[in-house]
Amino acid sequence: MARRATTYGRGGPLVYLVALAVVALTLGPVLYGAVGGFRSNEQLARDPAGLPDPWLLRNYGGVLGNPEFWRYALNSTVVALITTVVAVLAGVMAAYPLARYQFRFREPLFLVFVLGLLFPAAVAIVPLFILVTRDLQLGNTWWGIALPQAAFALPTTVVILRPFLMALPKEVEEAAMIDGASRIGIFWRMALPLSMPGLVTVGVLAFVASWNAYLLPLLLLQGDMRTLPLGVADYSTEHSADTAGVLAFTTIAMIPALVLFLAMQRRIVGGLQGAVKG
Amino acid sequence: MTSQGAVTAADPGAAVTRRADARRVTGRSARGTGRPGRDRTRQRLEILFFVAPALTLMALFVVYPVFSAARMSFYRWKGFGPMVDFVGLQNYVRVLADDVFTDAVVHNFVIVFASILVQLPLGLALALLLNRRIRGRGLLRTIIFVPYVLAEVIAGVVWFQLLQPRSGLLETMLTSVGFPVPEQGFLGTPDLALATVFVVLTWKYLGLAVLLFLAGLQGVPDELHEAAQLDGASWWQVQRRIAVPLLAPTIRTWCFLSMIGSLQLFDMVWILTGGGPANATTTMATYLVSQGTQRSNFGIAGAASVVLFLIGFAMAVAYQFLVLRRDTKADA
Numbered sequence: 001m002a003r004r005a006t007t008y009g010r011g012g013p014l015v016y017l018v019a020l021a022v023v024a025l026t027l028g029p030v031l032y033g034a035v036g037g038f039r040s041n042e043q044l045a046r047d048p049a050g051l052p053d054p055w056l057l058r059n060y061g062g063v064l065g066n067p068e069f070w071r072y073a074l075n076s077t078v079v080a081l082i083t084t085v086v087a088v089l090a091g092v093m094a095a096y097p098l099a100r101y102q103f104r105f106r107e108p109l110f111l112v113f114v115l116g117l118l119f120p121a122a123v124a125i126v127p128l129f130i131l132v133t134r135d136l137q138l139g140n141t142w143w144g145i146a147l148p149q150a151a152f153a154l155p156t157t158v159v160i161l162r163p164f165l166m167a168l169p170k171e172v173e174e175a176a177m178i179d180g181a182s183r184i185g186i187f188w189r190m191a192l193p194l195s196m197p198g199l200v201t202v203g204v205l206a207f208v209a210s211w212n213a214y215l216l217p218l219l220l221l222q223g224d225m226r227t228l229p230l231g232v233a234d235y236s237t238e239h240s241a242d243t244a245g246v247l248a249f250t251t252i253a254m255i256p257a258l259v260l261f262l263a264m265q266r267r268i269v270g271g272l273q274g275a276v277k278g
Numbered sequence: 279m280t281s282q283g284a285v286t287a288a289d290p291g292a293a294v295t296r297r298a299d300a301r302r303v304t305g306r307s308a309r310g311t312g313r314p315g316r317d318r319t320r321q322r323l324e325i326l327f328f329v330a331p332a333l334t335l336m337a338l339f340v341v342y343p344v345f346s347a348a349r350m351s352f353y354r355w356k357g358f359g360p361m362v363d364f365v366g367l368q369n370y371v372r373v374l375a376d377d378v379f380t381d382a383v384v385h386n387f388v389i390v391f392a393s394i395l396v397q398l399p400l401g402l403a404l405a406l407l408l409n410r411r412i413r414g415r416g417l418l419r420t421i422i423f424v425p426y427v428l429a430e431v432i433a434g435v436v437w438f439q440l441l442q443p444r445s446g447l448l449e450t451m452l453t454s455v456g457f458p459v460p461e462q463g464f465l466g467t468p469d470l471a472l473a474t475v476f477v478v479l480t481w482k483y484l485g486l487a488v489l490l491f492l493a494g495l496q497g498v499p500d501e502l503h504e505a506a507q508l509d510g511a512s513w514w515q516v517q518r519r520i521a522v523p524l525l526a527p528t529i530r531t532w533c534f535l536s537m538i539g540s541l542q543l544f545d546m547v548w549i550l551t552g553g554g555p556a557n558a559t560t561t562m563a564t565y566l567v568s569q570g571t572q573r574s575n576f577g578i579a580g581a582a583s584v585v586l587f588l589i590g591f592a593m594a595v596a597y598q599f600l601v602l603r604r605d606t607k608a609d610a
Contacts, residue, residue, distance in 0.1 A: 015407050015410055015412055016412065018404075018407055019407070019408070019412065019414075019418055022404060022418075022422060023418065023421050023422075025481070026421055026422055026424060026425060026481070026485070027421060027424065029425075029433070029436050029437060029440055029481070030424060030425075030428075030436070032436065032439075032440060032447055033436040033439070036439070044445075045445060048445060048446060048447045048450040048451075049447055049450055049451055049454075086335070089331070090331040090332040090335055091332060093328045093329070093331055093332060094328060094329045094331070094332035094333070096328050097324070097325045097328045097329060098329075101321065101324075101325055103321065103322075103325060109329065112333075112336070113332075113336075116336060116340055118538070118590060118591060118594055119340055119344055119587070120538075120541075120542040120563075120586075120590070122542050122544055122562075122563040122566065122567070122583075122586065123344055123347060123583045123584075123586055123587045123590075124339075124340065124343035124344045124346075124347055124583070125343075125566070125567060125570070125583075126347060126350070126566065126567075126570035126571070126576060126579045126580065126583065127342075127343035127344075127346035127347045127350065127580075128339065128343040129570070129571065130346075130357070130576075131338075131339075131342065131343055131346070147335065147338075147339060148339040150335060151335040151336055151338070151339035151340050152339070152340065154332050154335060154336055155336075158332065183324050184324065184327070187328070208427070211429070212428070212429035212430065212431070212432075213429075214429065214430065214431045214544075214545045214548070214549075215544050215545065215563075215567070218548075218567075219567075219571055228429075229429050229431040229432065230431075232429075232431055232432055232435055233431050233434075233435065233549055236435045236438065236439075243439055243442075243445075246435065246439065247436070247439060250432055250435050250436055253429075253432055254428050254429070254432045257427055257428065257429065258424070258427055258428070261423075261427040262420065262427075265420060265423070
């Protein structure tokens with residue numbers, strides 16, 4: 001990608017200027033939050049645009065010493081892990097026959113998942129709330145939030161994974177079959193390991209979607225079971241006078257998703273681009 | 279909310295399917311199965327085993343609630359006791375006659391069109407600029423993607439602080455350069471609130487557009503650029519006549535994703551304004567959540583859900599037929 005040697009492909013000063021402006025606008029709000037967390041409310045009120053003087057650690061210390069914060073972080077982590085494992089496992093299992101078997105209802109079945117992409121959680125949210133809390137008695141539990149989230153993550157998972165599984169060489173499968181391996185054995189011992197890059201992509205997507213989710217947790221979780229986004233939103237309304245505290249809380253809450261995404265950047269971007277380009 | 283990524287993989291995927299089918303057919307006949315009947319039963323059981331978990335989850339948590347919302351929309355029901363008070367289409371009449379809801383639909387469409395009119399040119403311009411060979415391009419790409427990674431709630435809370443009337447950073451900065459700021463703040467003034475929400479959404483989602491367009495540009499073969507350059511084309515001519523047309527499928531896909539996302543808008547609005555001031559920023563999703571959970575008007579919420587789904591579905595189908603079909607055709 002950096003091979004292009006055309007002179008006009010190089011950036012002039014204007015390009016760098018635009019790039020700088022974009023960086024400033026993009027990172028500005030994030031940095032404002034992070035730096036604001038090092039200030040006191042009094043500092044923030046006196047000069048909203050200033051730098052910390054002195055730099056205070058007490059807001060961040062307060063968040064890290066707040067058992068509620070750790071409770072929310074634990075909930076977010078467990079919910080995201082369950083969501084990811086369920087979505088990826090059920091997703092790859094469904095994608096496997098859709099990719100490697102030949103049967104009459106294959107395309108209609110795949111269409112079910114494609115159509116699933118068109119059902120936003122918002123449409124089903126109220127009945128979902130009733131179903132989980134009353135019918136399944138799973139209101140305010142980790143599983144009660146993770147299972148619906150996994151279900152809504154499934155269409156994306158299946159749609160991304162199917163081409164991955166299709167691309168696996170047929171010869172490997174046939175050789176294993178001649179050796180007497182069962183389909184299910186082939187799935188576990190060959191298809192799964194070979195499609196690992198795809199599994200990681202959909203796994204990270206499902207994890208981050210769950211980590212960032214708000215609407216469903218808002219309706220299903222209360223009190224001690226709240227996840228970080230709920231915690232952040234509630235903290236910011238309950239402590240609206242404590243701007244510095246809110247900024248510190250928010251900044252710490254954004255770190256995990258950010259780290260995960262940056263670490264997996266190539267995979268995610270590849271997955272998204274692959275999905276768009278086909 | 280399902281992640282945006284994959285909506286359109288369906289069509290390109292279908293092309294792959296066809297190729298794979300052709301291969302598999304020959305493979306099967308070569309292997310020559312001895313007992314077709316038993317094999318078929320066995321294969322059916324295997325397929326069932328593989329798809330059962332996914333289909334169960336989808337049926338329970340996606341399909342059933344959606345149908346349940348549709349059923350709810352025909353009853354007057356406050357959430358307790360059996361659903362017996364059948365009212366026909368009355369809930370729909372009430373929803374569609376409710377100014378708050380029709381305004382919410384308008385707000386959703388304002389966001390849909392504003393996204394395409396503002397974020398598309400902006401994203402395209404940035405992608406074209408960033409596609410040049412400049413130093414630190416990789417870092418720039420990472421940075422531009424940061425807002426997209428953040429939870430809408432977290433981005434919303436930070437922006438809420440930035441936009442605080444009087445004490446917030448934005449108003450302080452604007453006041454210091456003599457720019458007039460609204461009395462009630464940007465989020466507190468009905469005429470400005472929706473536009474402000476849109477600006478924050480643009481900040482959050484522009485990175486995705488840039489990233490997708492950059493990927494599309496990478497697919498443009500270097501030879502085309504070189505050939506055009508040899509013919510004496512200027513940078514602008516190359517972008518306008520070669521890069522952008524070749525980017526068209528990516529652009530169409532992005533528009534689709536953006537449209538679907540805008541119709542489902544909830545988190546950011548809920549955090550920034552809660553739908554206010556004076557219902558100036560309600561969306562269909564905030565309307566149905568506040569009807570369903572805060573006022574227990576489940577029938578009204580059900581009717582609003584159905585309307586939301588029908589609008590989204592109609593637009594998706596129309597878009598597929600009018601716009602995306604060109605991509606599929608080109609594939610075949």
